[in-house]
Amino acid sequence: MSDSHPSVSDDQVATDTRPTPRVVLKPRRALPFFGRHPWVFAGAISRIEGNPNTGDEVILLSDKGEFIAHGLYNPNSNIRVRLYSWAETETLDDSLWTSRLEQAVTLREEVGLLENFETSGCRLVFSESDQLSGLTIDRYGAWFLVQFSSLALSQKQDLIIGFLKARFPAKGIWLRT
Known part of the structure; x- marks a missing residue:
């Protein structure tokens, strides 16, 4: 028996073999x-x-x-x-979304938009501009407003909120759909 899949023996593969549509x-x-x-x-x-x-x-x-x-x-x-x-071998997994979020934050840090965290605000993620079509995140001090304009991307909500909580000392996060 496999530790990660107790009902599957080690010689069985418990992966989704369905081809990508x-x-x-x-x-x-x-x-x-x-x-x-x-x-x-x-x-x-x-x-x-x-x-x-x-x-x-x-x-x-x-x-x-x-x-x-x-x-x-x-x-x-x-x-x-x-x-x-647009990379044939790249899949849309959690590491891709986290990497794109981190790139957006790093850019705002590099241009000084996150220096005065408690009193300033900025657009932290700007949809297509940050390669995250359908996602906008605004920061107002230590408060965040997350807006999804894509139902498909909104299914990554837990990952995105988790990223914000881990990366910033957020006082609160509002969701707007």
Whole structure:
């Protein structure tokens, strides 16, 4: 028996072997995404291979099957996929989100926006500008306002709130959706 999965023997693999769903674009629709446009609108999609749920990672492909990017899927939005990585081997795991948050904070530190923590405020995360499409975080002194404009990314709420609590002496965090 495996310690991490008591009901699974060591020779059995307890991983999800389901392939990552793929979103295939219509002909002549790929160019903006090769240029790193982060939003894939429903009208640009030819077909979806697999059965992704809201918030699932998907792979975006051109009509010729060329890899373009990784994104999060939302069947209930006109923006069907928000793209977050254009590296074929990079997956949208917790380390990616934490790294992007840390990069945003480091940038604000480098330009002096976090020097007077108790009395100043700033936009800590600015959605697409920080490669976190659908997330805005404002800081007002030691208070934070977190706003999600992407249902798919809002499913990472616990990770994002945990990052803020670990990184800052926050007095409070407000969620606005």
